[in-house]
Every structure is written in C-alpha cells, then in structure tokens.
Amino acid sequence: MPLKIGELAKLSGCQVVTIRYYEKEGLLPPPERTNSNYRLYSEGDVERLHFIRRCRLHGMNLAEIRKLLAFKDNPTVSCAWVNDLVDKHIADVESQIASLQHLKKHLEALRHACTGDHVQGCGIIDSLDHGSHCTCCEEEHCPLNEYPASADHAHGEAAK
Amino acid sequence: MPLKIGELAKLSGCQVVTIRYYEKEGLLPPPERTNSNYRLYSEGDVERLHFIRRCRLHGMNLAEIRKLLAFKDNPTVSCAWVNDLVDKHIADVESQIASLQHLKKHLEALRHACTGDHVQGCGIIDSLDHGSHCTCCEEEHCPLNEYPASADHAHGEAAK
DNA sequence: GGTAGTGTCTATAGCAGCTATAGAGTCAAT
C-alpha cells in the first residue's frame, strides 16, 4: 500500500517540501505517480528517507549523504571511505566543541564586564568596542583577543 | 586622512565586499565619496567596523549587532537588554556544546560499528540504516536513538 | 600620449538546506 507524500512526511518526521527537495537533489528517486500526478512512495522509499534523516542528524551534508547512498546502493567497494568520513566528522565535532568552549569563556568575561545599568559605561559595550581583555587565552592564538590583528601589531611585536 | 575601502578592509581583516554588504544592511552608514565616487572612511568608521567584527566573532548575528549599535549610538537607555543578549548567547553556546558532545558519542559508536572493510556488512551503513543503538542515552530523549519517533512508537508505548 | 596593472564601482547570482508563497488541481465528506 503505497504512501502519499504527506503520509511519508508524518512517518519520517520531515516536511513535505523537504521530501520534494531531496528528490530534486537526487537523494530520493523520482517516485511513481497516480493518475492525478500525486507522488506514491514504497517501503523502500521510507527506509531511504530514514537513512537520509539519520545522516542529517549526524551532521552530514547532502553531498556526503549522496555518496553514502551510492555506497549503500553499490556494496562491492571498500568501506574505508565511510570510516574516513565518520572520523572526519568526529574531528570536526571536536574542534567545534573546542571553539565553542573558548567562545563561552569570552562571553562569560563579557557578561561580567557590565557593572552599571546604562549603556554609557556599560562594560559589555566597552569590551566589544576595544577588545575583550580575556585572560583565558593569553598564550594561545585567539582572534577575540588579538583582534584587530594588523592594527594592533603596528605598535607591538609584529611578524617578528 | 580618510581611507579607501581596500585600506579599511586590510585594517579590519574583512573583505571589501563584506564592507559594502554591511553598508547595504545598514550596519555602516553611507560614507563620503570622492569625485570619482570612491567610498572614503574615517577613524569612526574603522572603530565601528571593529565593533561589528568583534560582535561577529562572539557569534552575534547582524540583527543583534544592529541593535547593539543602536544602543551604542544612543547610550541613555538601560543596558539590561545587552546583559540579556549575552546571557542568551551563553545559554545558546552551552546547549550547542551539549548537543555536539552527544553527537560525538554517537559518531564514536558509529565508528566502532565497522568491523569489515566492505560496504556489505559495514556496521556504519547498517547503523545509519536501522538506528544507532547507542547506550549513552537510554534514559534521556535522543532523536538519534528514537528516530523515527512515530513509526517506532507504533508498537511501543506511544503518547502515554 | 599610450598602456598595463591595480583598485573601485554597480548589479546580479550563487552557496546550504531548507521554508514560504502563489495559484491551480484533486479528493473525500457533507
């Protein structure tokens, strides 16, 4: 019993427009149509869409998913690439976490900079104006502390 | 001595097109022009652009920066909103970190799922196909484990 | 004066991954 697009959307938790978008992007094959041109989906399409959604939830982009689907459709080749892809994503996620943790420290320093309750003299506005003066990253490279790079280096030790 | 757009770009570390874009978006005021219609920027513009760039590095979007600039331009009102904005960003960054850490666990589980070297029988593809079976979030809500929500709940305890 | 190389101008389109809108057709129930 084939499904209409709205039913597939409910089953998969994504929107009707998104399903059509995936079709346009070549992630889902063009489905059967009724006499009145409605799309009809099979169990296989449901599985495929679930696969896609799970990949998206794992932070993969559509190009990567396209490749993964090709591997899945043609399971004769080595899956080393799949391992590499996941490794790459892990490294990516780790670096995102690191920079967010760094950013958090800066935001907290920024938050503590405000003592008054008027913009005139507000430490937050001041910090954004002149630099964050965060001590958490004196040793390491940090664009939030070093910004603006070229201008400040004009009277510091520049390219050494 | 006023600056041309390319000089401002170098000073601020952002691109010429980006400066023009900020002008179009109302973050930078329309600058003076030479006879030959070149933009000319003052020290004040340099400061303003630095402010904008620093805000961007703190993860603020252009709408928020627009508001911050309005506060800066009109420093008579309370800066409670500024505090709230930063608080909101901290909370936001924290939740991003949490979900990335969660995602990382899932990706690592996924990575360990592959034992062979062919797609046929590749645990990664299998996991993406049928669910990740990660034990790290049995108790808590996790879209990566519970997906697809409605379909699986059809034969589990649903809305109850 | 000519010309090469760089910088600047405007306007428009593209990126990712959808989301929203308009205007028309389809289907089941009343």
Next chain:
DNA sequence: ATTGACTCTATAGCTGCTATAGACACTACC
C-alpha cells in the same frame, strides 16, 4: 454543490557572505 484538506509546480526568501561581469579610475612606466 461546496467545503476543507491535500497535492502539484514554480518561484522567492532566509543568513552572511562570496563570486562574477562589465565599466570606470588611478598610478607608474615608456
């Protein structure tokens, strides 16, 4: 016959830029 929910296509919008095209401006050198 009509209402309401669903579907269709095509197009534009979202964010924060980036890239491209085609024209004009400026400097240096011959």
